[in-house]
Amino acid sequence: MSRPPHDTTAAALKAAAQGWPVFPLAVGDKAPPRGLTDWEKRATCNPDQIRAWWKRAPYNIGIATGPAGLVVIDLDVPKPGQHPPRPWAMPGVHDGADVFALICQRAGIPLELETFQVRTRRGGLHLYYTAPPCTRMPSTNGSVGWLIDTRAWGGYVVGPGSVVSLLDGTGPYTVQHGIAPAPLPPSLFKLLESTPIPPKRPVHVPIPDSRHSAYLRAALERELSHLAAALPSQRNRTLFGTAAALGELVAGGALPEQEVKELLEQGGGALGLSPGEVARTVASGLRHGARRPRRLTA
Structure with a gap:
């Protein structure tokens, strides 16, 4: 730039x-x-x-x-x-x-x-x-x-x-x-x-049925709950940490990237962060998590 x-x-x-x-x-x-x-x-x-x-x-x-x-x-x-x-x-x-x-x-x-x-x-x-x-x-x-x-x-x-x-x-x-x-x-x-503000489309993260399904659903719920409970002074940092944690699973092929990205962006927007700040933090967190792919073994 x-x-x-x-x-x-x-x-x-x-x-x-x-x-x-x-x-x-x-x-x-x-x-x-x-x-x-x-x-x-x-x-x-x-x-x-x-x-x-x-x-x-x-x-x-x-x-x-x-x-x-x-x-x-x-x-x-x-x-x-x-x-x-x-x-x-x-x-x-x-x-x-x-x-x-x-x-x-x-x-x-x-x-x-x-x-x-x-x-x-x-x-x-x-x-x-x-x-x-x-x-x-x-x-x-x-x-x-x-x-x-x-x-x-x-x-x-x-x-x-x-x-x-x-x-x-x-x-x-x-x-x-x-x-x-x-x-x-x-x-x-x-x-x-x-002017009505259209409701945001709920994001569904598809998780295939396997022995890891329950673990992945729990991981998503845990990380999103952690994000929703972020203190005002920690919102951006918490969003980054949540994106990094889920980014490890995305990089390991356990979760789909696009749906996880949309879910994180909705969560960041719900915290009151600006769209630009949310997009940049989510992208940065996912990249950070991709450095340590977490592959779930059979």
Whole structure:
């Protein structure tokens, strides 16, 4: 990954000066650096803490949207070869911004764009709004519409001034419209609040009938129970340990990798960890476990 071409300290301090708690994201990445857990609680507006963090590296900037009192609507653009699914496959709909405009039109509410805007690295758009008082709106992933996510409590956005370099695209996050965030319009709040969050599909890990079936089921139950009981300060570490333990059985051919991976990602998400943090920790834990394959002998 390439390093940002400039120091991001000033951009982090500028975000914090607006009352938006920030925390480091890995250089060139969208996820926190290794070892930084509980980012929503550790995010801060304290300039001394920010300078201390940013002395270590030209980190990218994470803005904890919930503590910042923000609701950010993330309007993404499709990746190469990605096309609108039903019911969004229609003339004039090409990306998340088109879908959002169509949703507002169908709901009979104005498209409120006069607010703080950030252009993302692949050409998407972040719309910043201040959250309604006395609310704790959750973040969503795709439930509002195709290529639309929302970031509020339990979520964060990559702040302006950051530069991300990943396989699916490289580029900066830049302020496109630098006015103060507008209050989230009541009509838009009602629309977002009423959007149902689809339940997650239960993951079934197939275990063939054999003399080891009971052992494998017990191992899965034990590790998942351990993960569910993780203390807030130990969530990421516990997820890594659980993935490493099950990764030994996956590498030994006793458990299927894809289903175990999905099960771990659901468990990590249930703990309140961010999707990026969960995916990275699960992948790292499975790789670690694969170094010591556990093969069950007859």
